Amino acid sequence: MATTEPIWDEEKQKQRLLKASKILFVFTILYSLWIALLIISVYFFQWKDNWAVLSTEQWILTAIFFVSIAIGIEFIFLLYYILSTKKYIQPEKHLAYPQGRQLHNYTIPVDAKGGIFSKTYILIDEKRILNLRYQMIPPKDLWGPKE
Numbered sequence: 503m504a505t506t507e508p509i510w511d512e513e514k515q516k517q518r519l520l521k522a523s524k525i526l527f528v529f530t531i532l533y534s535l536w537i538a539l540l541i542i543s544v545y546f547f548q549w550k551d552n553w554a555v556l557s558t559e560q561w562i563l564t565a566i567f568f569v570s571i572a573i574g575i576e577f578i579f580l581l582y583y584i585l586s587t588k589k590y591i592q593p594e595k596h597l598a599y600p601q602g603r604q605l606h607n608y609t610i611p612v613d614a615k616g617g618i619f620s621k622t623y624i625l626i627d628e629k630r631i632l633n634l635r636y637q638m639i640p641p642k643d644l645w646g647p648k649e
Contacts, residue, residue: 616641
């Protein structure tokens with residue numbers, strides 16, 4: 503049986519979003535430093551703003567625009583990452599190797615102790631088996647509440 507792997511691995515996607523966020527952050531910092539340099543040169547050193555191509559007001563307006571866009575893009579990246587992460591079932595332990603296969607146990611509810619459980623074995627691949635243990639009757643229903 504041929505197995506298909508997803509095109510976007512979650513770890514690769516996380517790395518790409520992190521890299522894009524870093525680039526956007528660096529761009530925002532550099533642009534803010536440029537605006538600070540422009541303001542310092544015009545207002546403190548009394549230089550004319552014709553050396554900077556645009557006027558000081560135009561540079562400040564573009565800075566507000568670009569920083570707003572950068573914050574919006576970062577917010578979209580964050581939402582995309584949060585909504586696209588998958589919740590994986592974490593196996594409890596690797597207890598046994600029946601027939602040479604690794605057995606992963608998972609109990610529902612997670613910290614259930616005692617009572618009567620159903621067991622469902624699911625073949626993951628040739629080397630692994632998942633054992634789902636679902637608590638059908640809790641211990642308080644069998645023996646009554648603890649005193």
